[in-house]
Amino acid sequence: xxxxxxxxxxxxxxxxxxxxxxxxxxxxxxxxxxxxxxxxxxxxxxxxxxxxxxxxxxxxxxxxxxxxxxxxxxxxxxxxxxxxxxxxxxxxxxxxxxxxxxxxxxxxxxxxxxxxxxxxxxxxxxxxxxxxxxxxxxxxxxxxxxxxxxx
Numbered sequence: 707x708x709x710x711x712x713x714x715x716x717x718x719x720x721x722x723x724x725x726x727x728x729x730x731x732x733x734x735x736x737x738x739x740x741x742x743x744x745x746x747x748x749x750x751x752x753x754x755x756x757x758x759x760x761x762x763x764x765x766x767x768x769x770x771x772x773x774x775x776x777x778x779x780x781x782x783x784x785x786x787x788x789x790x791x792x793x794x795x796x797x798x799x800x801x802x803x804x805x806x807x808x809x810x811x812x813x814x815x816x817x818x819x820x821x822x823x824x825x826x827x828x829x830x831x832x833x834x835x836x837x838x839x840x841x842x843x844x845x846x847x848x849x850x851x852x853x854x855x856x857x
Contacts, residue, residue, distance in 0.1 A: 726793045737791040739813055744830065746823060748789045748811075757789055759801060759809065761830035766802040767818045767823045786810050799823070 709802075740747045748757040775798075790798070790812035797816045801809040801823070813819035 709714060712713050729783075730791075730793045733791040733793070734814075737789070739819070741822065741826060744814045746826070759803075763803055763805070764801055764823070764827045766803045767820045767827065768800045769797055769803070769820045771797055775810075 736751060738752070740749050744762075745758045747755045747759070749755055754773045771789050786800075786808050788810045790810060792812040792814075795812050795816075799811045799813060799816050799820050801811060803809070811819070
């Protein structure tokens with residue numbers, strides 16, 4: 707009797723693992739992430755863009771693990787929107803919107819993706835702030851120099 711139960715549990719675990727591996731194999735080709743000039747997009751089938759995240763709307767980008775996800779109450783339940791193309795991952799990228807939403811992305815290399823996304827956000831934020839200060843006539847000050855730059 708014990709042998710039959712052991713075989714059933716092992717078979718169930720193998721089928722589940724095979725299913726998750728198959729989903730991951732298919733989803734990495736179906737759902738991708740693309741960096742664009744003003745946003746990062748989630749692309750389905752290479753054509754449809756169900757989610758476009760503007761760089762100016764991103765508040766923070768963090769690489770987290772499953773343990774971090776389960777221990778943090780703010781990321782539990784239905785508070786997080788998942789746009790993942792990999793099921794068998796340990797690390798993922800959490801993108802915090804300025805309006806409080808949070809998105810989970812699972813790129814192939816989370817650290818590189820998060821670094822690139824941070825670079826795009828800071829570059830676009832700098833351009834946005836420069837544009838806003840030029841419109842309002844505000845002159846940015848150098849923190850090491852007390853005199854404003856000459857126009």
